[in-house]
Amino acid sequence: MADLDDLYREIILDHYKNPRNSGSIESPPALVEEGFNPLCGDEVKLYLVIEDDRIADIRISGQGCSISRSSASLMSQAVKGKPISEAFDVLARFRRMMGIDGEESGEPEVADVRSLGELAALQGVVKFPVRIKCATLPWNTLSAAIARSLG
Amino acid sequence: MASTIRSAMTADTLDVRVIRKDFPIYQQPYEDKPFIYLDSAASSQRPEQVMQAMDEYYRRFHSNVHRGVYTLAEEATARYEAARVKVGRFLGAKDPSREVVFTKNATEAFNLVAQGLGRVLLNQDSVIVLTEMEHHANLVPWLILQEQIGFTIRYITFDSDGYLVLDELDSILDGASLLGVTMMSNVLGTVNPIAELAAAAHRHGALFLADAAQFAPHFEVDVSGLDIDLLCLTGHKMLGPTGIGALWARSEILDRMTPFLGGGDMIADVRLDGFVASEIPYKFEAGTPPIAEAVGWASAIDYLESVGMGSLRAHDLKLTEYAIANLTGSLGSAFKLYGPKVAADRGGVVSFDLAGVHPHDVAQVLDQHGVCVRAGHHCAKPLMRQIGTAATARASFYLYNDEADIDALVAALEDAYALFN
Ligand SMILES: Cc1ncc(COP(=O)(O)O)c(C=O)c1O
Numbered sequence: 075m076a077d078l079d080d081l082y083r084e085i086i087l088d089h090y091k092n093p094r095n096s097g098s099i100e101s102p103p104a105l106v107e108e109g110f111n112p113l114c115g116d117e118v119k120l121y122l123v124i125e126d127d128r129i130a131d132i133r134i135s136g137q138g139c140s141i142s143r144s145s146a147s148l149m150s151q152a153v154k155g156k157p158i159s160e161a162f163d164v165l166a167r168f169r170r171m172m173g174i175d176g177e178e179s180g181e182p183e184v185a186d187v188r189s190l191g192e193l194a195a196l197q198g199v200v201k202f203p204v205r206i207k208c209a210t211l212p213w214n215t216l217s218a219a220i221a222r223s224l225g
Numbered sequence: 226m227a228s229t230i231r232s233a234m235t236a237d238t239l240d241v242r243v244i245r246k247d248f249p250i251y252q253q254p255y256e257d258k259p260f261i262y263l264d265s266a267a268s269s270q271r272p273e274q275v276m277q278a279m280d281e282y283y284r285r286f287h288s289n290v291h292r293g294v295y296t297l298a299e300e301a302t303a304r305y306e307a308a309r310v311k312v313g314r315f316l317g318a319k320d321p322s323r324e325v326v327f328t329k330n331a332t333e334a335f336n337l338v339a340q341g342l343g344r345v346l347l348n349q350d351s352v353i354v355l356t357e358m359e360h361h362a363n364l365v366p367w368l369i370l371q372e373q374i375g376f377t378i379r380y381i382t383f384d385s386d387g388y389l390v391l392d393e394l395d396s397i398l399d400g401a402s403l404l405g406v407t408m409m410s411n412v413l414g415t416v417n418p419i420a421e422l423a424a425a426a427h428r429h430g431a432l433f434l435a436d437a438a439q440f441a442p443h444f445e446v447d448v449s450g451l452d453i454d455l456l457c458l459t460g461h462k463m464l465g466p467t468g469i470g471a472l473w474a475r476s477e478i479l480d481r482m483t484p485f486l487g488g489g490d491m492i493a494d495v496r497l498d499g500f501v502a503s504e505i506p507y508k509f510e511a512g513t514p515p516i517a518e519a520v521g522w523a524s525a526i527d528y529l530e531s532v533g534m535g536s537l538r539a540h541d542l543k544l545t546e547y548a549i550a551n552l553t554g555s556l557g558s559a560f561k562l563y564g565p566k567v568a569a570d571r572g573g574v575v576s577f578d579l580a581g582v583h584p585h586d587v588a589q590v591l592d593q594h595g596v597c598v599r600a601g602h603h604c605a606k607p608l609m610r611q612i613g614t615a616a617t618a619r620a621s622f623y624l625y626n627d628e629a630d631i632d633a634l635v636a637a638l639e640d641a642y643a644l645f646n
Contacts, residue, residue: 078593082586082644090645091581114585115602115615137615139585140645208585 080198081205082140085148090140095150097133099123104131105223109215111207116142118212122219128157134212141196141205146212148193158220165213168193172210173200239532239540241627247272247528248625258595261633266411266439266574266621267599268461271525275464278524279517290516291490291507301516308519309506315526316437316456316473317447324479326472326506327514331438332362334457334472337509338434339366341482342455342474346402346432349375353403354431356381356389356417357611358410361604362457363436367405381406383611387413387564387571391421398429406433408440412603412617413564414545414571416440423452432478438462438470442623443541443572445534454478460518464525469518472509479505486511537624541573544622548575548631555635559642563612573622576603579638582645584618590641591618596634 098104099121107120116138123131132154134146149168153161167190199209245251250270251260262270286300293299306322313321328334347353347370355363357380367378379397383389387410398404404426409416423433432454437446442463448456455478459470474482484491484502488511493501502508529537546568552560552575559580565571579587584600591598599619602609609615620634 078590078644081589087645113601115606115609116585117615139583141585143583202589205585205589 077201081202083195083198085192085195086140086144089144089147093134093143093147095133095147095154096135097121098135099131099133104133105219107215107219107222109136109211109218111138111142111211113207114139116208116211118142118146118215120212120215120219122216122223124158124220124223127159129153129155129161138211139205139208141199141208142211145196145209148196149212149216152191152193153216158224161216161220164190164193165217168196168213169210171197171200172206174206174210238543239536239624241625244532244625247274249273249276251625255595258593259633261594261596261630263620263622263626263630263634264597264599265442265623265626266462266619268467269442269464269623270625271464271466271521272528274528275466275521275524279466279521282517282520287516289513304523305514305516305519308523311523311526312471313473315446315530316441316458317449318473319449320476323476323505324473326474326479326509327519328470328472329468329515330461330470331436331457331459332470334459334470335362335436336366337472337482337485338455338457338474339370340485341509342403342432342478343367343370344374345481345483347374347376351376352379352401353377353405354379354381354397354401354426355405356383356407358383358387358389358413358415358605358608359405359407360411360436360438361606362438363405363407363434364607380607383413383415386566387415389415389417389422391418391425394422394425395429398425398431401426401429401431403432403434405436407436407438408446409443409572409574410564410605410608411439411574412576412605412608412619413612414574414576415564416444416570416572419453420451423454427452439572439574442529443534444538448473460522460525463522464528465522466518466525469515469522476505479509482509484508484511488512490514532624540624541622542568544626544628544631545571545573545575547628548620548622548634551631551635552577552638556638556642559646560638563617574619575621576617576619578614578617579642580646582641584616586645587618587638587641590644591634591637594633594637594640596630596637598634 104121109118118136121133132150199205288298288301290302290305309325310321313325318324426433435453435456437456437458441458455474461467491508491511493503561578563576588600601616
């Protein structure tokens with residue numbers, strides 16, 4: 075049986091209770107993208123300011139469980155101020171860690187996970203397959219927002 | 226077998242230990258956890274008797290129904306039709322052999338009503354009335370039909386205690402052709418005043434459609450006494466198998482309705498340029514029906530009847546009272562109950578919020594304790610918006626639950642609260 079401590083690490087609980095970059099940005103200039111998890115009703119609303127191919131600012135609002143909210147908070151930290159190409163790279167590594175887009179074995183590269191820094195706290199989610207969708211919701215929303223900004 | 230069940234009750238109380246012996250799922254190891262099943266409102270477990278009935282049907286009597294002239298085909302048809310009558314009698318139908326249409330589930334029954342009745346009853350000037358506490362099954366089929374033919378839908382709202390607001394009922398019903406209401410809310414637990422609502426609908430010349438998906442598993446239903454016109458229910462929430470449900474409707478109404486699904490078995494004649502539909506209820510049952518499921522459902526009804534719907538209700542009520550008292554008692558203001566505060570006004574369903582812990586996380590921590598509860602929007606998104614949340618956790622009770630299950634729920638919730646606060 076998977077252990078709850080793997081899921082609810084301290085970093086996760088901290089980001090759940092004190093979400094970083096939470097709030098909204100006026101649109102325009104911000105790009106607004108909404109994501110839903112139709113199964114459980116989780117919602118995330120992303121505000122993105124993209125300048126010179128960089129994520130100049132990001133704010134997140136919405137409602138959801140500790141996993142989707144902390145994932146959004148950690149994601150905002152990881153991509154804020156980064157060039158879009160770098161954000162894409164983090165996105166790809168995160169999806170691999172979640173066992174999506176990865177090799178069959180689902181075992182993520184250790185170096186890959188380390189390079190994710192605090193985000194690696196979400197690694198335990200993989201042991202709770204139902205919750206993977208919670209963790210990936212903000213990331214899928216980010217990916218949709220960037221795709222839209224690129225036209 | 227019925228004798229085992231009868232001995233399980235003394236003076237209106239169920240002996241859960243005896244009941245559980247009939248449910249194989251309680252004899253299985255559940256990983257390395259206790260098995261505390263509190264999600265019967267989503268789907269109940271089923272007793273050995275139901276599985277045996279289906280097994281025996283397949284082993285000894287199966288063939289297609291309504292087709293063959295050989296003995297075996299007659300046996301299968303007789304069992305399928307006997308199941309129809311059993312469901313009809315369980316509901317208090319006047320003409321059980323003609324008024325019950327088997328469907329895949331309650332959802333399909335509502336789609337049949339919307340497409341089969343809605344299309345002959347409604348046009349773009351029509352009005353129907355639903356409530357804000359309906360399950361999507363009694364909402365989306367109407368929204369689909371509305372897109373197709375256009376009509377107005379008015380909604381009866383509910384108050385902060387989960388009761389329908391009926392002050393303006395007469396003006397809401399003015400000019401309406403149909404009123405559709407859930408007999409018991411799957412989220413709030415509220416048991417609605419069905420006789421009163423049906424009478425109001427009839428005063429305005431509207432038909433009354435009832436959603437009995439949650440109600441029928443827990444209470445005696447009497448369509449004649451309540452003066453209901455159409456009613457949908459589902460087998461898997463009342464000890465029956467998945468894959469079967471029914472629409473019951475008065476025969477005059479079924480006669481007016483047009484077929485919804487077409488194909489074999491529902492016709493009297495087919496030519497290349499047209500068809501003649503069969504009689505009710507067959508004209509609504511296209512293709513090979515869920516025969517074994519009907520047989521299993523009939524056996525589930527036998528089981529419920531031998532327990533007695535009155536004893537079952539008394540048991541639900543006792544558990545609901547115990548749950549509300551203990552959850553409030555040990556979690557205090559951290560526990561927020563949705564729906565009526567009075568257990569007598571609700572079925573065995575308790576939706577709640579635990580301060581600082583999202584329902585998903587509640588369900589996850591509870592799972593660690595072997596406690597199975599539902600978390601989410603419960604297929605009632607308009608209701609969730611009305612109560613101002615995206616998700617709740619929900620515990621629901623049935624005849625195999627006891628106070629110890631609720632004690633386990635309370636302990637697990639205390640654990641969840643401690644982890645997050
Ligand atoms: C009140 C209510 N109506 C309708 C349904 C639909 O039942 P089914 O999914 O079996 O069609 C449900 C079940 O979730 C319900 O709770």
